[in-house]
Amino acid sequence: MRQSELFTKTTKELPKDETSFNAQVLIRAGFIDKVSAGVYSFLPLGHRVHEKIKNIVREEMNAIGGQEIFMPALTPKEAWETTDRWENFNVLFKLTGADKKEYALGATHEEIITPLVKKHVFSYKDLPTFVYQIQTKFRNELRAKAGLLRGREFSMKDLYSFHTSEEDLNEYYKLAQKAYFKIFERCGLLDLTYLTLASGGAFSKYSHEFQTLAKNGEDLIHICENCNIAINKEIIEEQKVCPTCDNKKLVEEKAIEVGNIFKLGNKFSKDFGFRYTDEDGEKKDVVMGCYGIGPSRIMGTIVEIHNDKNGIIWPDEIAPFKVHLIVLDNRQQTTDNKEKADALYEKLQEAGVEVLYDDREIGAGEKFADADLIGCPIRVLVSAKTLKKDSVEVKRRDSDEEELVGIRDVVNKIFSI
Amino acid sequence: MRQSELFTKTTKELPKDETSFNAQVLIRAGFIDKVSAGVYSFLPLGHRVHEKIKNIVREEMNAIGGQEIFMPALTPKEAWETTDRWENFNVLFKLTGADKKEYALGATHEEIITPLVKKHVFSYKDLPTFVYQIQTKFRNELRAKAGLLRGREFSMKDLYSFHTSEEDLNEYYKLAQKAYFKIFERCGLLDLTYLTLASGGAFSKYSHEFQTLAKNGEDLIHICENCNIAINKEIIEEQKVCPTCDNKKLVEEKAIEVGNIFKLGNKFSKDFGFRYTDEDGEKKDVVMGCYGIGPSRIMGTIVEIHNDKNGIIWPDEIAPFKVHLIVLDNRQQTTDNKEKADALYEKLQEAGVEVLYDDREIGAGEKFADADLIGCPIRVLVSAKTLKKDSVEVKRRDSDEEELVGIRDVVNKIFSI
Numbered sequence: 001m002r003q004s005e006l007f008t009k010t011t012k013e014l015p016k017d018e019t020s021f022n023a024q025v026l027i028r029a030g031f032i033d034k035v036s037a038g039v040y041s042f043l044p045l046g047h048r049v050h051e052k053i054k055n056i057v058r059e060e061m062n063a064i065g066g067q068e069i070f071m072p073a074l075t076p077k078e079a080w081e082t083t084d085r086w087e088n089f090n091v092l093f094k095l096t097g098a099d100k101k102e103y104a105l106g107a108t109h110e111e112i113i114t115p116l117v118k119k120h121v122f123s124y125k126d127l128p129t130f131v132y133q134i135q136t137k138f139r140n141e142l143r144a145k146a147g148l149l150r151g152r153e154f155s156m157k158d159l160y161s162f163h164t165s166e167e168d169l170n171e172y173y174k175l176a177q178k179a180y181f182k183i184f185e186r187c188g189l190l191d192l193t194y195l196t197l198a199s200g201g202a203f204s205k206y207s208h209e210f211q212t213l214a215k216n217g218e219d220l221i222h223i224c225e226n227c228n229i230a231i232n233k234e235i236i237e238e239q240k241v242c243p244t245c246d247n248k249k250l251v252e253e254k255a256i257e258v259g260n261i262f263k264l265g266n267k268f269s270k271d272f273g274f275r276y277t278d279e280d281g282e283k284k285d286v287v288m289g290c291y292g293i294g295p296s297r298i299m300g301t302i303v304e305i306h307n308d309k310n311g312i313i314w315p316d317e318i319a320p321f322k323v324h325l326i327v328l329d330n331r332q333q334t335t336d337n338k339e340k341a342d343a344l345y346e347k348l349q350e351a352g353v354e355v356l357y358d359d360r361e362i363g364a365g366e367k368f369a370d371a372d373l374i375g376c377p378i379r380v381l382v383s384a385k386t387l388k389k390d391s392v393e394v395k396r397r398d399s400d401e402e403e404l405v406g407i408r409d410v411v412n413k414i415f416s417i
Numbered sequence: 418m419r420q421s422e423l424f425t426k427t428t429k430e431l432p433k434d435e436t437s438f439n440a441q442v443l444i445r446a447g448f449i450d451k452v453s454a455g456v457y458s459f460l461p462l463g464h465r466v467h468e469k470i471k472n473i474v475r476e477e478m479n480a481i482g483g484q485e486i487f488m489p490a491l492t493p494k495e496a497w498e499t500t501d502r503w504e505n506f507n508v509l510f511k512l513t514g515a516d517k518k519e520y521a522l523g524a525t526h527e528e529i530i531t532p533l534v535k536k537h538v539f540s541y542k543d544l545p546t547f548v549y550q551i552q553t554k555f556r557n558e559l560r561a562k563a564g565l566l567r568g569r570e571f572s573m574k575d576l577y578s579f580h581t582s583e584e585d586l587n588e589y590y591k592l593a594q595k596a597y598f599k600i601f602e603r604c605g606l607l608d609l610t611y612l613t614l615a616s617g618g619a620f621s622k623y624s625h626e627f628q629t630l631a632k633n634g635e636d637l638i639h640i641c642e643n644c645n646i647a648i649n650k651e652i653i654e655e656q657k658v659c660p661t662c663d664n665k666k667l668v669e670e671k672a673i674e675v676g677n678i679f680k681l682g683n684k685f686s687k688d689f690g691f692r693y694t695d696e697d698g699e700k701k702d703v704v705m706g707c708y709g710i711g712p713s714r715i716m717g718t719i720v721e722i723h724n725d726k727n728g729i730i731w732p733d734e735i736a737p738f739k740v741h742l743i744v745l746d747n748r749q750q751t752t753d754n755k756e757k758a759d760a761l762y763e764k765l766q767e768a769g770v771e772v773l774y775d776d777r778e779i780g781a782g783e784k785f786a787d788a789d790l791i792g793c794p795i796r797v798l799v800s801a802k803t804l805k806k807d808s809v810e811v812k813r814r815d816s817d818e819e820e821l822v823g824i825r826d827v828v829n830k831i832f833s834i
Binding site: 005006007008009030031033035036037039040041042044046047065067068069070071072073074075076091093094095097098099101103105112113116117119120121126129135138140141142143152153409 | 422424425426446447458461463484485500508511520533537538542557558571
């Protein structure tokens with residue numbers, strides 16, 4: 001995309017009323033816009049990043065057999081009453097329609113998915129089955145100050161699994177854990193993310209959170225370096241030691257909860273009377289699990305972790321564009337910088353490289369500052385100086401080393417670094 | 418996808434409380450599920466169709482310079498008060514947060530996009546610019562009985578254009594009309610869709626709707642066969658003749674409004690003080706247009722039009738899968754039907770063909786009925802009878818002719834019909 005056509009502009013001004021680092025830098029770089037506390041618009045650059053994260057999540061959920069659907073945000077009061085959560089789920093946004101019908105805005109979708117899958121699944125032959133959506137969720141948070149880390153409106157992938165037995169659920173639960181770590185790897189969060197024990201409800205001793213270490217994280221976790229897992233605050237207050245190895249030397253760290261998975265057992269299948277017929281013709285409760293991950297929160301987390309004083313440093317697979325192509329001195333009619341850069345822009349795109357092309361008629365300093373702020377992985381510079389050597393200058397955002405590369409070799413270079 | 422793994426099942430039962438044809442057949446075929454009146458979930462088959470329609474819309478909006486963003490559903494009361502629509506836009510769902518903040522659920526997004534673009538666009542050099550989203554919209558309809566044609570929650574593409582002058586808006590407005598007809602062509606609705614004059618507000622004499630003829634349509638339009646345009650009910654009640662050629666012999670038809678475009682002029686730029694600096698340094702109001710189209714409503718409209726007594730007949734580009742591969746007698750261990758069909762399934766997928774593979778161990782009648790109900794464009798049948806001739810039977814959903822095709826030639830055949 002030509003930056004001269006991109007409608008957003010970067011700004012040096014810190015946004016008013018925005019205390020979180022991720023929102024400050026994402027707003028300054030033109031990725032998001034704040035509509036109200038905890039409610040953001042995703043602008044062209046931000047929308048691209050958000051969609052890339054969603055697609056990674058989608059691919060990994062498809063890889064473990066997930067079938068994608070899309071459930072509504074308007075969820076009827078009756079469904080929440082069936083599970084006794086209309087009054088007890090304290091972050092529900094509630095509203096009333098013209099026909100007096102009452103709704104909650106979906107904060108999670110057990111109340112919708114359970115009766116839905118019940119209409120299609122009857123026998124052990126139909127199980128297990130795995131259904132997910134990537135959709136907007138709403139939580140009526142009293143305070144929302146952490147940018148994309150805790151929104152009132154945010155994106156969520158929620159997968160629900162349905163099984164004939166606890167053993168079958170346990171097996172899939174492990175598979176889902178692995179899929180989650182693949183997602184964090186592709187999002188550049190693997191090294192800092194811990195599987196974290198959390199309270200499990202009536203059916204299971206523990207549920208699991210995925211917590212990413214970050215200095216601005218809202219959660220406190222306790223890492224057991226023996227087991228390479230963490231324990232959340234709730235659990236640690238009960239028992240003070242690692243539940244797996246009794247290690248007492250736990251390391252307290254701030255972290256962001258980027259995902260959580262939970263064995264629901266038969267809680268929701270009992271509430272909705274969702275039973276299956278087993279091989280002997282007997283009716284049994286379906287056993288369920290749920291698996292959440294927040295793409296918009298992951299986006300905020302990446303920004304909290306991958307940055308320097310000049311801006312964002314996007315991991316390659318998440319970046320809005322792989323290459324930020326910059327042409328200098330393109331105002332002057334006396335040089336062919338613009339023609340050379342235009343040709344390179346076309347060539348890179350033909351090779352399938354996503355390019356943000358800074359063809360604006362502004363100074364070099366502003367272009368460099370914007371490239372650092374926006375944070376694409378590779379900067380390619382075309383200037384009178386580089387063209388004298390029939391070359392361009394290539395620099396990775398995460399390195400200080402610049403390299404002159406012959407203009408004919410640029411495409412291969414891009415694919416190799 | 419293997420149909421044995423698809424969690425949804427078809428049903429012969431007419432859904433309760435569902436009077437619209439499109440919802441009845443989409444529910445029976447497992448494309449959607451009704452959550453409450455006017456509120457549906459999109460199941461795997463339906464989600465695929467819905468996403469295909471969205472992608473067509475996306476491609477055509479990108480082709481006319483649209484930049485994709487994503488705005489929230491929670492929109493603050495203050496924005497609607499600025500435009501005097503908090504009380505006057507009568508289908509707003511309203512709700513209040515834990516901090517007493519009041520919101521409307523976005524029914525349209527002029528109130529969000531105008532202050533947003535104002536933050537980035539300052540000069541005539543930044544104009545024109547075109548910004549769109551594909552997002553969920555909410556309308557607090559008193560009655561919602563038309564399935565996907567009039568939902569309380571539905572998908573919408575809304576593009577907003579920003580210009581220095583009325584002339585520039587007019588030029589883009591024509592370009593958008595052309596893009597819309599490309600969308601309707603790709604969705605199989607071109608022949609039945611009329612550009613329709615509607616009332617235009619303060620800035621323009623007319624706005625334009627796109628109305629698709631359909632016997633279950635909720636709107637009445639009046640077609641002028643001289644001009645090949647239509648006039649909506651509101652306009653015709655005022656003047657009884659074609660406003661373009663004064664033709665009095667207009668043909669009344671039922672239709673579904675599948676899109677609408679509107680010259681907003683400076684209504685919203687005035688409300689939000691969105692001005693630009695022209696070439697002489699003078700401040701002027703930005704001139705705006707808006708362009709709506711509903712992917713979920715288009716999905717319902719396609720079903721209303723492309724069907725027969727046995728089910729849906731999806732246009733090729735919209736179908737959940739291009740090919741419905743059916744294997745018969747795959748229960749018997751004595752034939753190699755299953756192995757042959759499995760191999761063909763792999764081969765078709767390797768060739769990039771989207772295949773729904775009915776590998777279930779059920780009777781032929783049920784498989785044929787499901788294929789007709791679900792409505793993929795091409796049915797490929799593998800049976801003991803066809804395999805005797807090293808062949809499969811190929812039939813288009815929209816034709817009664819079956820053709821024996823050599824099993825080696827199937828891929829080429831699929832690409833040629």
